[in-house]
Amino acid sequence: MLKISADKLNSLFDAISAKQTLYITVDNEKGSAEYKKYESGMTLSKSLNTVRSAKDFFFPQTENLADFKVEGKNIEVIDVREESEDFVVFGVRACDARSFTILDKVFLSEPVDSYYKNRREHSTIITMACTKPAETCFCTAFGMDPTVPEGDVAVFSDGENYFFLERTEKGKKFIASISDMLEDGDTAKLNEVQEKARNIMKKLPLANLSTKSFGGERLMKHFNSEKWAELSESCLGCGTCTFVCPTCQCYDIRDFNTGHGIKRFRCWDSCMYSDFTKMAHGNSRNSQLERFRQRFMHKLVYFPANNNGEFGCVGCGRCLSKCPVSMNIVKVMKALEDKE
């Protein structure tokens, strides 16, 4: 397999960023990782994952949809869309890479969301195989192998070298564009590292989490479960889980009056917020119980019902570590799963 030695990784980053915008994961001053535009001298984060998911690249927290000029009774619509620049994202984990296929199912289904599609088409996703999963990881429950992630190119590290594996046509082109920096390498040590990671995977505290109790056919059963009252009791109704989630894709469309025009923007929204479904009269989800239920039903029941059984969760574990009251999808799944 083609590889580059670890000490040359930064020169590879320099070479890529000379041609197109490159984003890598870096550690911030507080020790948590985030995606940053690569500038010479930055080092790749050793953390397992970023706090904010990689969905930002395709579905940013806010984006302008259109501008309006209003003069008297006349309205002019200004299309503000621009062709996205080509960019590379380096260091995406298997879970986040899978989240893109889930987001694709929403945004690329008819009618196609051109804002999302534009950025998606101009991106090259370089994933990073996991070697040290955390206790909060449960991607294997959703059928992923984090040691061989999806994406356009998958990168594996054996500690000394980074190995490159093409996974799509786009990835093939990308590897060709950097092939002068890569050399053939022996994967014996890599295989060892992967074997070790797979063994750890089996020992994870959530390794036995099962999705077999969920899916579209359980809609009414889970919806009417009595467990929701207890599960949602402590929920604060904040949007942390939805905003750090790589697959949460609900949005709001709002207008902002700049004083010299109207900007219509879309921004992330959360089904946990009380105004999510609020209408001029009434609200179809009045209590936090209903809103809490909606989020988990969407991921575990509604999404698979509409997408051939694929779940709307990738097991990245962000909600496990970030919920202010430590209520999360794992606790929900364990409470709702069929006993016996």
Place this chain on the structure above:
Amino acid sequence: MQEAMIKRAKELLADGTVNRVIGWKKGEFFYDATPAVFRTAEELDRQFIFDDFTQANVSKYLVKESRKDGKILAFLKPCDTYSFNQLVKEHRIIRENVYVVGVPGGPKLDIEKIKAKGITGVLSVKNENYTLKIETLYGTEEMPFYEAISGKCESCKSKKHVAYDELIGEDGEVLESNRFDMVEKLENMTAEERFNFWQNELSKCIRCNACRNVCPACTCENCVFDNPKSGVDNKAPADSFEEKMFHIIRAFHVAGRCTDCGECSRVCPQNIPLHLLNRKFIKDINSLYGEYQAGADTTTKAPLNDYNTDDCEPSIVHERGVE
């Protein structure tokens, strides 16, 4: 401590003093306890937990819980009692419907601080003579206990319970705390340095509203940021102005009522030091209008609901500190 609390809770349930208990419920791991209401002795035995990681302040839940039928038993740490008192003062909690048992406070530990050390795959933590022995998927790690202390406990203001019906363990004292150190440090920076500091911090905000929703002082039925007619674009950090506006107003709305419980910073997924904004107000109030600790009692007037005819003029801001 946990056993004593469960035992006492069971007694109070059995003799009918209370019909519910609010506390912390065991999670998937050793560190992710969830605030929960327990109704039976059996639930308490099975799930009740009180340890180094039960940080959450449960007093805000009492706003709703104290309006339900019957009395509820609440285990409150010293800092939680300040929030509790403040809510009683504002008539948000119905005091008669809560039976408060004061329990010792921290220092509590913060798993994020352990993970920030690069320790991953944690399975259990043991405290041996103030050294944490951390069992992980990748072997045993060690770190000093004090380095894992949660931010809110690092600058603890008081170990005294200001409201309780009974105590388990001994009551503590109000402490000399260093909580204004960082505020002072910022005050001594130049305006530009301060601006850059906050620009960097606040630009991380994702507007999840966790700080607002967890805050025991934020108990409005309908927040101004949830009211579309207010013209404030909630949810959307569309421009750096939005986050500044949100955080200034959030802190301002609780100025004089914030007990400095530190929950806002604890829950922030982006680790923004939000408590500094609140402490700035507390420090200003203390220095300009006399020492005041929100929640210390249920009778004194809040500083922003009060005035003296000889209060200082706002121009004092221009006269002190660094421009």
Place this chain on the structure above:
Amino acid sequence: MNNDTLIPLIGVVTDIRQDTPDVKTFRVNAIEGGKVFEHMPGQCAMLSIPGVGEGMFSITSSPTNKEFMEFSIKKCGCLTTWLHAMDVGQQITIRGPYGNYFPVETDLKGKDLLFIAGGIGLAPLRSVINYVRDNRANYGDVQIIYGSRSKDDLVDYQEIIDEWQADPNIKVNLTIDREQEGWDGHVGFVPNYVKELNPSTNKTVLVCGPPIMIKFTLAGLKELGFTETQVYTTMELRMKCGVGKCGRCNIGNKYVCKDGPVFRFDQLGELPDEY
């Protein structure tokens, strides 16, 4: 780049009709005249005034009307209040059509139809009624039962009197909630009136109105011997995108904007009661 459905088109309000004290009907044309887009009966469109808001409204005119689209809008929130205050000539943004439609070309063809509407609930059904009138040969008996709080609250009263009641091929039954001077028709709630009229059970029913009316009407119809597969309704929930992506208007796994707004009652029965 291709057009995006989230970027709206511009329409001009060419006529405003005050139907009831709180309902106005707006006629919308493209700037260059004609319709902004084609639709099927029961579909909706997103109307907006930039800076005020955007909302989903059912298109009340029939697709057979080739000149313009109409929207009957009740004044109840921020946007609708603004719409009610505007004058002819005002431009608005419009995007659509969204959602499914009443199966006028398939399941309803050749059937005897019974329309039951309450208040502003007539709006989405008016499109179907006029579509059926314009393709009269394709359908059997047509009966309309329409009720409102008072005579003044009957939407499209002039059209009902002048055209529908005058049409010998349509039977119209009107009712109002309370006795009123100048009203010699039926008085009483719609569900009870339906039971009194005792329509034959071989009809296919299209019902729309306030949720409480729908609920009791459905119960009444069942008593009369109708089955759920015979009854269609149209729903409304809060919507933002109109294309099943923004995630708020779902009932179970069905999005009202995309999989609805028209549902048959047996389909709704399989979904959670969250609307």
Place this chain on the structure above:
Amino acid sequence: MQVNENFEPVIVAFCCNWCSYAGADLSGTNRLNYPANVKIIRVPCSCRVNPMFILRAFQKGADGVIICGCHPGDCHYTSGNYFTRRRITLLYSMLDFLGIERNRTRLEWVSAAEGAKFADVMNQFTEDVRKLGKNRRLEDLRCRKQ
């Protein structure tokens, strides 16, 4: 800091109806000059000025915000301006804490008889803000005119 001579700041002045607004009137009838940069917003009492109003003024393009009210003790509503004083002191202190230039905010007591003071205050404040230049630290980029 470089001073742009041509820069005309936008000043928003919240004036209490009973004193300062009348003071502004008086300065007008006395033909005293104060800069056209000042946009006056009349409020029933200085206490009516919600901190959000001030932030919103900056968002929508103000370079300086000044609040004018009755002298302490003279409030039409007895004590409104005492509350204003505490509230605005804390807010200005917070803005200062966030690194917003402190000369962009001011509070002055101007009575109905002080037309000259009103003009002086506005002249002085406008000059102070002019020196600071365009408000960049508390502006909403979306509102910036290209």
